[in-house]
Amino acid sequence: MDNPKFFVTSIERGAYHDGPGLRTVVFFQGCPLHCAWCCNPETQPFRPVLLHDGRRCVACGNCVPHCPQQALSLREGRLHVDRSRCISCGRCVPVCPGGAYSLSSEIMSSEEILAVVMKDADYYRATGGGLTLSGGEPFCQQGVEVLLSQAKQAGLTTCVETTAALSYKVLESVLPYVDFFYIDLKHSDRDVLLRETGADLDLVTSNIGKLMDDGANVTLRTAVIPGYNDDLPTLRSIFHLALALGVTTYVLLPFHQLGRAKYAKLGQPYTLEHLKTLTPEDMSEAAALGRRMGLDIRIGG
Amino acid sequence: MPKFSVETPQNVAVSIKIPPEMSPMDQLELMERYTATHRAYEGKSREEREIACLRVLYPALFRSIEPDDLFAGRLDFLPIGFGCVTSIGGVGHYCVFNKLTAFKDLLPPDEHERVDALYDYWLEHDLKTKYCRQALKDDVVGMFIDCEYPLIVTARLSGMMLNYHMLMELGIDGLRKRIREQQEKLEDNDFYRASLASLDLFSSCCDHLADKTRTAMEGSTPKRREELLRMEAALLHIRNDRPETFVEALQLFWLYALLAGVINYGRMDDVLGPFLARDLRMGRLTEDEAFSLLQSLWTMIENRRTTVNGRIIVGGRGRRDPESADIFTRIAMDVAHSCRYVEPQFTLRFDRETPEDIIDAALDAIGSGATYPTLYNDDVHVPAVMRAMRVDEKTAEQYVPFGCGEFVIQGQSVGTPNICINLLKILQIALNNGVDPMDGIDKSDGVPLLPAEEIGSFDVLFSQYKRLLDHYFDLSIESQLLSYEVMNQEVSFLFTSILMDDCIERGKAVLDGGIRYLGGTVETYGNINVSDSLTAIKKVVFEDQRVTLSALRDAVNRDFDGNMLLRRHLWEAPKYGNDNDEADTMANEVFEFVANGIRDRGINAGMTYFLIVISNNQLNTEWGRRTAASYDGRRKGQFMNPANNPQGGANTSGPTAMLNSLTRFDAGLHGGSLQNIKFTPDFFNGHRDLVKKMFRVYFDRGGCQLMVTIVNRGELEKAVKNPDAYRDLLVRVSGFSAVFVNLETDIQEELMSRVLYG
Incomplete structure (x- = not known):
């Protein structure tokens, strides 16, 4: 498999929050977790999903006859998508005058991905940047090690944003090709983490420990979510965990509402509407705590 | 005689002028004296007439010295007088008719007749009106700024830097x-x-x-x-x-x-730096006093309110005493940082040898939201100017951008942009059998064109467009040369001529054969709308065959009414600004055709150079209002793309992709091209080292120029809702900076539509 194919949800060029330097971030489809605050919910399923933007839809009904699954219907002047019928074939996408439909991802080969990524080679060289894989969970992609090794061969630095909620064998296999691991440490309480995200804390921490033992460059990140992990005792406990694992590089990501519109496009309920957006200033107390404990803390990317 | 209104506003004026200090009656008397003198010198030489008229104006027009002025020189401008540009006063012996009409209201009614008499005299004698009578052509060539036409022309001597x-x-x-x-x-x-x-x-x-x-x-x-x-x-x-x-x-x-009467100043660090350095060295001045003097200069320039001019250029190659010049530059950088004026248009030329601290100070000033300095890369521009203007390296080192960004050689060349061409309107005319879909008027000027029904391939379409462009290029060179001829018949621009090489040596005024390099420029508009339109037509009509060319033409002429799906397909076709090879190659093909077409005509006419400049003020929006929907998905009446930048919102691939697209063009074929980019303070100031390196890569890849606006996400939108809270918010429109809330609504919309990075 020298040119594996992936479901890519988007490629962001000139990114500066996802690893050192200027980077190109490739977002993949599919994640084993289900965090309620996920700002890319369309990346959670392992297959492309249909997004329907109600703000662009004028309920003209053009799309209805094009759906082979009869998943689309007009009712009371509004367009309804029956998610139980939709197979994400995408036939509705090109016929919508307003551009209301899109599929969450398209298939791209590693060659095609790298062709885009390499357009910014000069910027990587100047800034120490490179390729960042994100998602979704990049390590759930078949062939990701090929993409990473090709990126290394092309002289790029590589960074992967991962949940680390997977077998260490996978992580071990990519060790030679990954310069920076950005790993989410979402909570220090085993039960809360499992309930809210589906992640196994022991698996995550054991993977982080093994990566450290194997000499990997690990940065831990915590999305700070009001009511979930934003109280100082919880953060202190998460920081303790990080220190116990031997990691000192730490990033706090203040909660934001930027993902909200995507839930509506997916026809899914969004449960965090009531939460306040946090600013970097809101993080100052937590950052100060972490620094006192010996962590090197950055806020926001 | 062509139809035109002498009352048409002649220039872009966002900054509001300071009213004259002279009383209205004194103004009237001075204008009468000027007019009487002009009349009395009928039949005498233009030089005798000019100096006699200048003696009427000066020193009478000098205002009082203001309490904060540290050197002297403030002028009033009246609706009648002498000048060389349209931004203040007018050109040659001028009358600005709409201002004279407005002036009447300041006088008691029994004095109105006196104004009417002046108005009638100048209808026959105003230089620009004389030019318009000869140059304009109904439906085809209009006057500045009449947006019904595909080509507009004027007589002026803009951008002289002495x-x-x-x-x-x-x-x-x-x-x-x-x-x-x-x-x-x-x-x-x-x-x-x-x-x-x-x-x-x-x-x-x-x-x-x-x-x-x-x-x-x-x-x-x-x-x-x-x-x-x-x-x-x-x-x-x-x-x-x-x-x-x-x-x-x-x-x-x-x-x-x-x-x-010049309103662009040039390489002040080179000219004044040695005096400043010596005074500092000898203890005749302190750094604080130097700062105050430069601040006073900034205020004097701001108070002239020329909107799109007031260039002060620092840095770059070819300065006589770079060390002293850089002392001036460093203080000027502090002044630009602290003043936050829209003028002077403070411009930094730099190359790989420029001291790091100057680059850092420039980025600090930009990061503070000053929009200045604008950045000009000498590593690209010096060799490019050599080719574009056909001059040697030493001469090219003296290039300076004026106004919105057109180049001249300081003290050596004329490069006034007396022509503006709307490339997009011409594409629409080419596709509509000669008729402008905006008003149904035939503007083909007799160029034979095939109807869309008979255009069977993309190549046939493109060559038809090129044929019509060629005709408009011919009109462009004719109009430019005529402007020089008419100006030269009327005036000598004495003060300007004295300080322009080689007028004294040859005993001739600038336009009479005195100037060393006779150049000129054409402002092009809608460049990217054209190339994106062509890319979209190629894909949607000829490759995907979603629609015939004639059906496309009809749907677009209806502003997509009933066919928004087609608009979407056009809008989703590859767009310039995304580092997309297809779109960028098309943009370059259009650029090269237009740039060479103009340049070759200048060379053939015996000029040193005649070059396009992709450097608009706000005319992209104003002309857009009178330009029909286009084949890139742009709606009827909407702004056109600004300068060399994508249509707002089309560049969705991040800053590096956008910068890569900007570097696709050969700078050796144009006389100035502007690149705007917008960043959040979080990115620009919070990650300065990255931004600096990113710019370095852009400039190393051939990026010629960059102008940066710094705003927070949502800030422009908030300013629209609550203007009073945002009186200090500066933006780079294109060839000029402005207080955002002073701009007209659709110009604000154009700025908001531009992608904000970070």
Whole structure:
């Protein structure tokens, strides 16, 4: 498999929050977790999903006859998508005058991905940047090690944003090709983490420990979510965990509402509407705590 | 005779002018005296007439010295007078008719007849009106700024940047001496005599202003008295002698620039830096005093309110004493940072040798939201100017951008942009059998065109468009040359000519054969709308065959009414600004055709250069209002793309992709091209090191220029809702900066539509 194919949800060029330097971030489809605050919910399923933007839809009904699954219907002047019928074939996408439909991802080969990524080679060289894989969970992609090794061969630095909620064998296999691991440490309480995200804390921490033992460059990140992990005792406990694992590089990501519109496009309920957006200033107390404990803390990317 | 209204506003004016100090009755009397003098010199030489008229204006137009002025020279501008540009006053012996009409309201009704008499006289004598009568062509060639036409033209002598080195080295007496020597060497003529008379007028103005300093001294504080004494001494020194100190040099430069009527100043670090450095070294000035003097210069320039001019350029290759010049540059950088004026348009030329601290100071000023300095890359521009203007390296090193960003060679070339061309309108005309879909009028000017039904391939379409463009290029060169001819018949631009190489040597005024390099420029509009349109037509009509060309034409002419799906397909076709090879290649193909088409015509006509400039003010929006929907998905009446940038919102692939697209064009074929980019403070200031390196890569890849606006996400939208809270918010429109809330609604929309990075 020298040119594996992936479901890519988007490629962001000139990114500066996802690893050192200027980077190109490739977002993949599919994640084993289900965090309620996920700002890319369309990346959670392992297959492309249909997004329907109600703000662009004028309920003209053009799309209805094009759906082979009869998943689309007009009712009371509004367009309804029956998610139980939709197979994400995408036939509705090109016929919508307003551009209301899109599929969450398209298939791209590693060659095609790298062709885009390499357009910014000069910027990587100047800034120490490179390729960042994100998602979704990049390590759930078949062939990701090929993409990473090709990126290394092309002289790029590589960074992967991962949940680390997977077998260490996978992580071990990519060790030679990954310069920076950005790993989410979402909570220090085993039960809360499992309930809210589906992640196994022991698996995550054991993977982080093994990566450290194997000499990997690990940065831990915590999305700070009001009511979930934003109280100082919880953060202190998460920081303790990080220190116990031997990691000192730490990033706090203040909660934001930027993902909200995507839930509506997916026809899914969004449960965090009531939460306040946090600013970097809101993080100052937590950052100060972490620094006192010996962590090197950055806020926001 | 072509139809046109003499009352059409002649230029973009966002900044509101300071009203004249002179009373309306005094203004009226002065304009009558000017008019009587002009009339009395009918039949005399243009030089005699010009100097006689100038004597009416000066020193009468000088205003009082303001309490904060550290050197002298403020002028009133009246609706009738003499000038060389349209941003202040007018061109040659001018009457700005719409301003004269407005002026009438300031007078009691029984004086209106006097104004009417002036109006009637100038209908026959205003230079620009004379030009328009000859140059305009109904439905095809319009006047500045009449957006119904695909091509608009004017007569003006914009962007003159004088040889101030010569002024500093010789002083007024030295200039007199040089002229007299030439008078003896060559044959005496009206130009030499009038030039000498102009220098005498300069000296009289010094005396007049020295009197004003004495008036200003009455009741002044001891500190102010000292400043005014210094001012008086400088004026009395420079009336004849060459300057010794920075204050004298500044005063000499400023007063000369005012009398010449120029509104772009040029390489001030090169001209004034050595005086400043010497005064600092000798302890004649402190750094604080130098800062205050430059701040005073900034205020003087701002107060002229020319909207799109006021260029001060620092840095770059070819300066005589770079070390001293950089002392000026560093202080100027602080002044630009702290003033937050929309003018002067502070411009940094740089190359790989530029000291790091100057680059950092520039980025700091930009990061503070000053929009200045604009950045010009000498590593690209110097070799490019050599090719574009066909000059040697030493000459090319003296390139300077004026106005919205057109280049001239300081002290050596004329490069006035007297033509604007709407490339998008011409594409629409080419696809509509000669008819402009905006108003249904045939603007083909007789060029045979196939109807869309008979255009069977993309290549046939493209060549039809090129054929029509070629015709409009012919009209462009004719109109530019005619503007020089008409101006030269009427005036000599004496003060300008004296300080432009090689007028004194040849005994001829700038447009009479005196100027060393006769150039000119054409402002192009809608470049990217055209190339994106062509890319979209190629894909949607000829590759995907979603629609026939004639059906596309009809749907677009209806502004997509009932066919929004087609609009979406056009909008989703590859777009310039995304580092997309297809779209960028098309943009370059259009660029090369237009750039070469204009340039070749200039060379064939015997000019040193005639170049396109992709450097708009806000005309992309104003002309957009009168331009039909286009094949890139742009709606009817919507703004066109700004300068060399994508249509707002089309560039969705991040800053590096956008920067890569910007570098696709050969800078050796144009006379200035503007690149705007918007960043959040979080990115620009919070990750300065990355931004600096990113810019470095862009410039190394051939990026010629960059202008940066810094705003927070949502800030422009908030400013629209609550303008009073955002009086300090500056934006780079394109070839000028503005207080955002002072802009018209659709111009604000155009700015908001631009992608914000970070």
